[in-house]
Amino acid sequence: MATIRLGIIMHGITGRMGYNQHLVRSIVAIRDQGGVLLANGDRVMPDPILVGRNAEKIAEIAKRHGITRTTTDLTAALANPDDTLFFDAGSTQMRAALLTQAIHAGKHVYCEKPISEDVGTALTLARLATQKGIKNGVVQDKLYLPGLRKIKMLRDSGFFGKILSVRGEFGYWVFEGDWQPAQRPSWNYRKNDGGGIILDMLCHWRYVLDNLFGEVKAVSCLGATHIPSRVDEQGNTYVADADDAAYATFELEGGVIAQINSSWAVRVRRDDLVTFQVDGTHGSAVAGLTRCWTQHRVNTPRPVWNPDQPQTMNFAQQWDEVPDNQPVDNGFKVQWEEFIRHLVADAPWKFDLMQGVKGVQLAELGLKSWQERRWLDVPKLEA
Template identity: 70%
Template sequence: MATQRLGVIMNGVTGRMGLNQHLIRSIVAIRDQGGVVLANGDRVVPDPILVGRNADKIERLAKSWNVTRWTTDLDKALADKNDTIFFDAATTQARPGLLTKAINAGKHIYCEKPIATNLEEAVAVVKLANAKGVKHGTVQDKLFLPGLKKLKMLRDSGFFGRMLSVRGEFGYWVFEGDWQQAQRPSWNYRSEDGGGMILDMVCHWRYVLDNLFGEVESLTCLGTTDIPERWDEGGKKYKATADDSAYATFKLKGGVIAHMNMSWATRVYRDDLVTFQVDGTHGSAVAGLTECVIQARQGTPRPVWNPDEKRTHDFYADWQKVPDNAVYDNGFKEQWEMFIRHVCEDAPYRYTLLEGAKGVQLVECALQSWRERRWIDVPAISA
């Protein structure tokens, strides 16, 4: 069987997500395993070129992971006909312009989300990609988490019966940066730089809800800025202008009600940094990033409300762990492999830029709901 090279232009891989999930755990891992196997048995081996503004930093990064090609000249990289895919994980504000440039250069597009900070720019990118005939994809990483894969298996098996509700809890305490270094970059907390919890996370909830529980039909959302002042990477105090917590309720097609609490100003008292509880007429499940527990109606206890006596029943003991009956690869890597097959052999692929635009749309609806203090309907996107 033949082995073919696939040139991948990687922009924005000096950041946490771009470096760890996309370069190291996806492209380098795929390269080191011998590439992606196509349906006909051929192998496709990615050959990345790293693009960044800081020559010293990008060169050191390339050497660290045995990547032979790097550049600070994006235009020159895009002009090289030997590189097929353009990937971007840099700032959201710059993404529409970068994607537009890459599409016009004839590159297939794969990128992080949000794909834009507003729906108009997002839809324009989708339309341009379709008009130019390039293949395109948006990272939808949470669908590939073992915990959510188990939820999908439960749904497909009919375990829940009729699904009633989804309750999600996401977040953790992000240190302010004065007495202890913050775990997230300072731009996350400045709206003028594309920061904010709603922009960062509601685009995730769109594809999770749409794909697992029902398409989003309407929502209501409230955002807050709980920590008004933070300290940046240089130790300088700055005003936090973006929301760092948000609380949203979604009405889904089919009648399921979903609610998501999300906060960078909460301390974790749950099994994971994100958890989803799904309740149905026949059973319930709670999933985190990797684990999932279930309680069928036949195994449901019979609680009796009595505030006058100390509770002695262990409710956690009534749940059963879903076994790891499958081998779970890194979710980012798995989606990269799917996209590479889509590019190289036209394999089916549904997580396109349109799905990314839907995420941006839900962000705009959430911000509108917060601003106008009302429920907002979510119309179909024309792209």
């Protein structure tokens, strides 16, 4: 069987997400396993060229992982007809312009989210890709988490009955940067640099809710900047004026109500950094990144409210864990493989830039809801 080379122009791989999830755990891992297997038995072998502003840094990364090509000249990279895919995991503020440049150069595009800071720019970008006949995709990584895959399996099996509500808790304490280094880059907390948890996380919650529980119809969101001052990577104190927490409620198609708290100023006392509880008429489930627990209606205990004595039930022990019946690969890598199959062999693909537009739309409405302190409907988008 044939091996097909796929030249990928990779931008933004010096950042945490771009390096760890997209370069090392996806493209390098795909290369090391012998490429992406197609239905006809052929394999697609990625051949990346790393693009960045710091020549020494990208050269060091390339050497570390046996990659032979790097450049600081994006225009020249886009001019090479042998490289047909452009990928971006850089900053949100640069993304729309970079993708537009790549599309005009005739490249297919795949990128991190959000695809822009505002829905107008995002929609223009998605329409341009369609107009130019460019294959395109946006990362929807949370759907590939083992925990949420188990939620989908439970839903598809009818376990929940009628789904009533979804409750999500996401976040952890991000250190301020003074007495301990912050775990996230400082731009995340500056509004002018494209920071803010609403723009970051509501894009995720849009595709999770739409694909697992029902299209989002309306949103009410309250943001907050709990930590107003932080210390950056150079040890300088700066004003953290972007929202670092968001408390959002969503109305979904079918009457499902979802509530998701997102915070970089919360300490974790739950099973994982993100948990989702789904309650239905027949059963409930709680999932983290990888594990999932269920409680069916026939196994539901009968607690009684009594504030006059200590609780005697151990509620956590009343749930049954969903087994790991199927091996699950890294979610970013799995989605890369699916997109590559779409790119090379026209395999089905649904996570195009219009899905990214929906995420930006919900984030924009969340910010507006906070500003105006009211519920907002989520209008349908026309491609």
